[in-house]
Amino acid sequence: MRLTDxxxxxxxxxxxxxxxxxxxxxxxxxxxxxxxxxxxxGLADLGCWGIAVPPEWDGAGxxxxxxxxxxxxxxxxxxxxxxVVSVNNCPVCSILMAFANAAQKERFLKPLARGDMLGAFCxxxxxxxxxxxxxxxxxxxxxxxxxxxxxKQFVTSGKNADVxxxxxxxxxxxxxxxxxxxxxxxxxxxxxxxRIEEKLGQHASDTAQILFEDCRVPLxxxxxxxxxxxxxxxxxxxxxxxxxxxxxxxMARAAFAAALAxxxxxxxxxxxxxxxxxxxxxxxxxxxxxxAARQLVHHAAALKDAGxxxxxxxxxxxxxxxxxxxxxxxxxxxxxxxxxxxxxFPVERIYRDVRVCxxxxxxxxxxxxxIGRALA
Amino acid sequence: xxxxxxxxxxxRTPDIEEYRAQVRRFVATEVAPHQQRWAKQQHVDRxxxxxxxxxxxLASDVPSEYGGSDGNVAHQTVMIEELTxxxxxxxxxxxxxxxxxxxxxxxxxxxxxxxxxxxxxxxMVGAIAMTExxxxxxxxxxxxxxxxxxxxxVLNGAKTFISNxxxxxxxxxxxxxGTEPGARGISLLLVETKDRPGYRVGRVLEKLGxxxxxxxxxxxxxxxxxxxxxxxxxxxxxxxxxMTELPYERTLIAISAVAAVERAVQIxxxxxxxxxxxxxxxxxxxxxxxxxxxxxxKALVARTFLDRCIExxxxxxxxxxxxxxxxxxxTDLQCEVIDDCLQLFGGYGYMLEYPIAQMYADAxxxxxxxxxxxxxxxxxxxxx
Ligand SMILES: Cc1cc2nc3c(=O)[nH]c(=O)nc-3n(C[C@H](O)[C@H](O)[C@H](O)COP(=O)(O)OP(=O)(O)OC[C@H]3O[C@@H](n4cnc5c(N)ncnc54)[C@H](O)[C@@H]3O)c2cc1C
Ligand SMILES: Cc1cc2nc3c(=O)[nH]c(=O)nc-3n(C[C@H](O)[C@H](O)[C@H](O)COP(=O)(O)OP(=O)(O)OC[C@H]3O[C@@H](n4cnc5c(N)ncnc54)[C@H](O)[C@@H]3O)c2cc1C
Numbered sequence: 001m002r003l004t005d006x007x008x009x010x011x012x013x014x015x016x017x018x019x020x021x022x023x024x025x026x027x028x029x030x031x032x033x034x035x036x037x038x039x040x041x042g043l044a045d046l047g048c049w050g051i052a053v054p055p056e057w058d059g060a061g062x063x064x065x066x067x068x069x070x071x072x073x074x075x076x077x078x079x080x081x082x083x084v085v086s087v088n089n090c091p092v093c094s095i096l097m098a099f100a101n102a103a104q105k106e107r108f109l110k111p112l113a114r115g116d117m118l119g120a121f122c123x124x125x126x127x128x129x130x131x132x133x134x135x136x137x138x139x140x141x142x143x144x145x146x147x148x149x150x151x152k153q154f155v156t157s158g159k160n161a162d163v164x165x166x167x168x169x170x171x172x173x174x175x176x177x178x179x180x181x182x183x184x185x186x187x188x189x190x191x192x193x194x195r196i197e198e199k200l201g202q203h204a205s206d207t208a209q210i211l212f213e214d215c216r217v218p219l220x221x222x223x224x225x226x227x228x229x230x231x232x233x234x235x236x237x238x239x240x241x242x243x244x245x246x247x248x249x250x251m252a253r254a255a256f257a258a259a260l261a262x263x264x265x266x267x268x269x270x271x272x273x274x275x276x277x278x279x280x281x282x283x284x285x286x287x288x289x290x291x292a293a294r295q296l297v298h299h300a301a302a303l304k305d306a307g308x309x310x311x312x313x314x315x316x317x318x319x320x321x322x323x324x325x326x327x328x329x330x331x332x333x334x335x336x337x338x339x340x341x342x343x344x345f346p347v348e349r350i351y352r353d354v355r356v357c358x359x360x361x362x363x364x365x366x367x368x369x370x371i372g373r374a375l376a
Numbered sequence: 377x378x379x380x381x382x383x384x385x386x387x388r389t390p391d392i393e394e395y396r397a398q399v400r401r402f403v404a405t406e407v408a409p410h411q412q413r414w415a416k417q418q419h420v421d422r423x424x425x426x427x428x429x430x431x432x433x434l435a436s437d438v439p440s441e442y443g444g445s446d447g448n449v450a451h452q453t454v455m456i457e458e459l460t461x462x463x464x465x466x467x468x469x470x471x472x473x474x475x476x477x478x479x480x481x482x483x484x485x486x487x488x489x490x491x492x493x494x495x496x497x498x499x500m501v502g503a504i505a506m507t508e509x510x511x512x513x514x515x516x517x518x519x520x521x522x523x524x525x526x527x528x529x530v531l532n533g534a535k536t537f538i539s540n541x542x543x544x545x546x547x548x549x550x551x552x553x554g555t556e557p558g559a560r561g562i563s564l565l566l567v568e569t570k571d572r573p574g575y576r577v578g579r580v581l582e583k584l585g586x587x588x589x590x591x592x593x594x595x596x597x598x599x600x601x602x603x604x605x606x607x608x609x610x611x612x613x614x615x616x617x618x619m620t621e622l623p624y625e626r627t628l629i630a631i632s633a634v635a636a637v638e639r640a641v642q643i644x645x646x647x648x649x650x651x652x653x654x655x656x657x658x659x660x661x662x663x664x665x666x667x668x669x670x671x672x673x674k675a676l677v678a679r680t681f682l683d684r685c686i687e688x689x690x691x692x693x694x695x696x697x698x699x700x701x702x703x704x705x706x707t708d709l710q711c712e713v714i715d716d717c718l719q720l721f722g723g724y725g726y727m728l729e730y731p732i733a734q735m736y737a738d739a740x741x742x743x744x745x746x747x748x749x750x751x752x753x754x755x756x757x758x759x760x
Contacts, residue, residue, distance in 0.1 A: 031582075129722050131654045154723045198728045200737060268514045278750050326715070333584075333740060337748055338512055338537045341741045343582035352584065352737065355718070356726045363722055365663055 001298045003069065010062065011069045014046055018077035023254075026078035029204035030349050035160050036081055036204055043074065044115020048085055050093045052239070057105055059093070059113040064239060064301040068246040072294075075250025079353030080204035082250060083360075086243040087156045088112060091236020092119030095165055099181070099223045099232050108163055108183055120161035120186070122152040122210060123233050129153070130366050132167075132233055133176040137212060139168035146170070146182060146222065148190065148215040154360070158208025159193045161186050166212070167229050179229030183221045190215030201352030238304065238311060240361045241318035245297040248318075248325035249290060251354040255332035255347050256286050262345075263335050279335060286328045293321040312374035319367035322357035329354045382676075385683045387450040387690060395436075395451055399458045402431060408462045414588035418580040419542045420466050422501075429498025434469065438476050443493030448690040449624075453631050460635035463731050465738045466588025470628040471539045475502030477624050478548055478564065482617045484609045487566060491546060503544035505535040505594055506618070512537065513751050515618065516558045520551040520596065522565060524603070529553070529565060531574075531599040537745070541592025542580050545569055548607065549596070550614055559615035564607040567599065574599040585737030622747065623699035627685050629746045630699075633706035633739075634682045637675045637713045640735060641668060644717035647732075651722075664720060671713045678706050697759045704752035707742035714739050 003011065022039050029036055043049065051067040053059020060066075067089060075082035096109040111117040128134040137150025148168055155164070164184045171178030184191060194211040223232055260283055263274040273279045297317040303310035329351040333340035340347050358364045406427055414420050428434050436451030438444025445451065452473055459467060476495050479487055494500040511517050520533025531551060538547070547567045554561035569575050578593030607617060645668055648659035658664050685702045688694040718725035718732045725732050743749045 124723065127652070134654075200726050200728060200733045268511055269517075270514075276750075278753070330711070330740070334743060334748070334750075338507060338741075338744055341584050341744060343584075348584045351740070355736070356723075358719060359723055359726055364719065365661075368663075 001295065001302065006062075007066050007069055010047075010066055011073060014043075014048065014070050014073040015076075017042060017046060018073050022074070022077035022081055026081075026204070027343065027346065027349060029078065029080065030201075030353075031203075031343070033203045033206075035206060036078075037160075039081065040084060040118070041115060043081075043085060048074065049088050049115040050109075050113025051089055053093050053097060053109065053113040057097070057113055058110040063305040064242055065298060065305055067239070068242055068297050068301045071243050071246040072250040072253065075247040076254040077250075078204060079247060079251045079350065080202035082247045083202055083205045084118070084157055084160075086240070086247055087121055088119045090239035090243050091121050091233070092163075092165055094239045095121075095181070095223065095232055095236045096183075098235055099228070100183075103220070104183060104223070112163070117162040118157055118160055120155050120157045120164040121236070122155050122158075122164050122166040122184075124153045124155070126151055126153045126209075130363060133179070133230060135167060135169055135179060137166070137168040138172070139170050139180060139182060139217070141170070142216075144219045145216045146180075146219065148182070148184070148212040148217060150212050151194070152210040152212070154197065155208045155210050156205060156360075158186075158210050159196060159206045164191070164210070165223070167233050168212075170226050170229075174227060176230050177227045179233075180226045181223040181229040181232040182217050183223060184215065184217050188215055188217065200355060201349065202356060237361060238314045241314040241367075242297060242301050242304065244357055244361045245293070245300070245314075245317040245321035248321040248354065248357040249294050249297060251350050251357070252286075252290050252293070252321075252325040252328040255329040255350045255354075256283070256290060258346050258350075259283065259286070259332035259335040262339075266337075273335070282331050282335065286331055289324045289328060293317070293324045296320055312371055315362075315367040315370040315374075318361065319364050319371070322354075323364060325354045325357055387453070387683065387686050389450075392450050392454060395447075396454045396458065398431070399433060399454055400461075402428065402433065403458045403462055403464070407459065407464050407467060411462075411464060411466065411588060414466045416587075418587065419590035420588060422543055424467060425472075425498035425501050425543070427498070428467075428469070429496060432496075434472060434498055435476055435492070435496030437473070438480060438492055438496060442480070442488055443496035444476075449627070449686055450690060452628065453686055456628060456631045457635045460632050461639055463639075463734055463738070464588075465586040468539045468589055470625070470632070471504060472502045473628065474621065474625045475504060475546065475548055477621055478504075478607060478617065479566070481621065482564075482608045482613075483566075484604075486604070487607065487609075491566065495546065500545040501540055501543045502546050502548070503538050503540040504548045505538045505541075506550045507535060507537045509534055509536050509593075513748055515550065516562070516615065518550050518552060518562060520549065522551045522553045522563070522601075524553070525600075527603045528600045529603065529605060531565065531567070531596040531601060533596050535594040535596075536578075536592075537581065538592050538594050539745075540590060541594055542577055542590035544577075547594065550618065553606070553611040553614075556612070560612050562614035563611045564614040564617055565601055565605045566607055567596075567601050567605065572599055572601075584740055585734065586741060619696065623694045623696050624689065626699040626703035626746055626752075627689050627694060629742060630682055630685060630702035630706040633703075633710040633742055634675070634678045636710050636735060636739060637671070637678060637706070640714045640717040640732065641671045641675050643731060644668060644671075644720050647724075648720055658720065667716050667720065671716060674709055674713060678709055682706065697756055700747070700752040700755040703746055704749045704756070707739075708749060710739050710742055 047060030050059030300313035435444035522529040
């Protein structure tokens with residue numbers, strides 16, 4: 001596929017910002033676990049926080065194809081930053097777009113799309129991740145409030161977010177149909193950050209365990225009807241998968257670019273290592289894989305933009321792109337030799353950052369389950 | 377896991393297993409409790425070397441006349457396996473062991489008497505400095521140079537990625553001692569680092585994994601070393617000496633790789649048995665069963681090959697091509713299996729608190745050091 005002129009313009013603007021303001025600091029943020037507030041603001045000002053949100057809700061009014069382009073650019077600068085932005089777009093904004101009422105949109109979607117509020121998504125629990133239906137967090141109705149109790153695991157931006165979409169069980173007897181979705185401002189009493197995880201990578205993005213202890217949420221903060229929670233949660237995942245796939249491509253691209261430049265400079269046995277066939281073939285393969293993944297993701301995004309079903313395609317794109325990215329980043333380390341293993345070169349960090357793309361927003365195995373179902 | 381009656385090993389004698397029990401106790405008390413602290417300070421405690429030395433664990437395959445324990449590579453294997461079993465990558469006894477092999481096999485009698493007992497006791501920590509900022513694969517391209525001045529060598533140059541670099545008391549330095557091009561001008565110099573003007577240890581490098589291992593840059597600026605510091609006493613033999621001992625180093629890397637594969641399969645099977653997904657243990661999903669079946673099969677294939685390598689090394693008939701194959705294949709396998717295993721941990725696999733995440737970070741360099749795997753293929757290909 002070819003980018004439209006508009007998409008190309010967005011790409012150029014985001015790339016310029018990311019390469020000037022984000023990429024040069026990514027290593028430092030990784031080392032110090034710094035959350036890049038200022039640069040996230042900069043990205044918000046470029047419209048990156050609510051890319052597919054229409055202008056009437058203060059979004060950029062663009063489509064998923066452009067979202068893919070934008071997330072690739074951000075991830076090419078820093079994987080952790082791209083995760084924060086990705087979650088804010090999908091599932092947070094996309095869920096509100098689809099299921100929030102006008103008042104909720106006014107109160108939450110607008111500031112989220114503008115970048116005045118940061119969003120988090122609380123689905124996973126300590127005992128259950130892949131099986132979204134097996135939640136234990138409860139929301140008990142008490143007058144015109146719900147009272148939330150439970151533990152949520154691995155919540156991206158759990159500490160830095162202003163508002164979280166939380167999935168909780170309202171009717172324990174109704175199984176998958178007993179789950180509801182709530183918008184919870186993180187300042188609500190009873191919303192506690194229990195721990196921040198020490199991760200392999202993506203240190204600039206906080207991943208938190210959140211404790212809900214008698215956390216009282218007004219009725220007005222419920223999304224849709226009671227029992228619609230699982231449907232709501234899963235609705236956000238298609239776009240989310242396009243997002244993670246795009247991030248994977250961005251990280252792979254950055255590692256590839258670093259490896260290519262290094263291979264042309266580094267001399268071994270009297271010539272640039274690029275001239276050794278094994279190195280050149282490896283780079284050729286990396287370039288091919290990145291391009292194949294990109295086309296697959298853009299195809300899924302194009303289907304989504306056209307309003308056609310794309311569950312299978314989004315799953316395929318996420319599966320292929322995230323696995324491709326790990327291979328490419330590993331190859332980029334190998335091309336750097338010993339230097340690739342040190343924090344002095346970006347490929348070391350990117351390799352750590354990219355591994356989670358095969359895990360979050362549905363593991364590779366879950367993508368295969370979805371693709372398998374589509375084939376059944 | 378059900379025990380296997382397939383017993384491919386001849387080196388695992390009762391004697392060796394007795395030694396293993398001793399090593400395991402040592403590792404449990406002296407290594408495992410300190411790992412996080414070492415990772416933070418980027419090196420093990422210096423006393424660890426003395427403690428291991430006092431128990432005869434640092435020179436198990438060195439003759440007792442030089443302070444060793446008269447064992448063989450099987451004893452080194454046990455040490456590596458037990459360290460790997462607790463996920464340790466900080467205590468680089470392998471590099472230390474290789475230094476001893478250089479001296480034992482290639483050194484003069486005087487060098488053996490002077491250094492081996494101190495390396496055995498832990499009074500000295502050994503390191504090997506081959507790689508330079510400008511190149512690691514192409515060893516013939518070394519630029520570090522030693523000029524003869526009277527009864528001294530004057531050493532100038534820079535080395536990088538030197539394991540044990542921060543704590544090293546004795547560094548085997550690859551340097552040019554002659555003007556001959558290529559391999560012929562290269563010698564190995566035994567450089568004592570204490571009170572050695574001009575010798576400087578650079579920073580401990582920040583790495584993807586193996587954080588407790590002190591991998592350093594080393595700088596030599598007009599460093600004077602005595603004339604008899606040339607390993608074996610004769611100049612120009614350095615490249616030959618390296619080529620002779622690299623099979624030992626590469627086999628040790630393969631030993632740690634296979635031990636890591638076995639550990640990964642074990643801890644992942646344990647996790648998958650406990651973790652429930654969609655109402656049943658993760659281990660009951662066919663994908664999980666097949667991934668782990670595959671990994672376990674490869675682990676045994678690797679183990680079988682490796683055991684033959686250990687036997688060959690113990691009997692002094694390990695060849696360079698086979699050692700290259702062992703290093704290449706087992707380290708590629710290590711990264712592949714650990715990656716597959718990490719995936720089965722889901723989100724927890726990405727958390728450093730889970731050993732599999734640490735193993736993933738630690739593993740990646742195994743395909744790079746000890747000769748990058750591309751160089752292994754070069755060496756193997758030359759035998760075609
Ligand atoms: C850095 C990071 C950020 C995250 N951010 C968020 C967030 O913002 N919000 C949120 O809600 N969650 C988040 N997650 C959680 C993430 O989505 C889950 O980790 C993921 O869905 C997997 O769930 P789990 O960890 O419980 O693994 P499990 O579900 O326990 O899976 C373990 C293994 O079993 C496999 N498996 C599961 N079911 C099957 C099956 N039926 N057949 C075969 N294999 C199967 C899985 O693929 C995996 O390999 C984040 C995770 C990480 C690591
Ligand atoms: C943690 C760590 C510990 C280490 N410990 C030690 C130590 O104790 N002592 C020591 O001396 N060194 C040590 N090293 C260095 C290590 O041995 C070198 O990094 C390694 O030999 C590769 O050299 P290089 O980094 O210079 O890569 P380069 O030689 O620059 O190679 C870069 C890339 O090009 C490839 N390449 C090179 N030549 C060819 C060719 N002809 N054909 C195809 N591909 C080619 C390589 O395979 C690699 O992928 C260590 C390194 C690390 C990271």
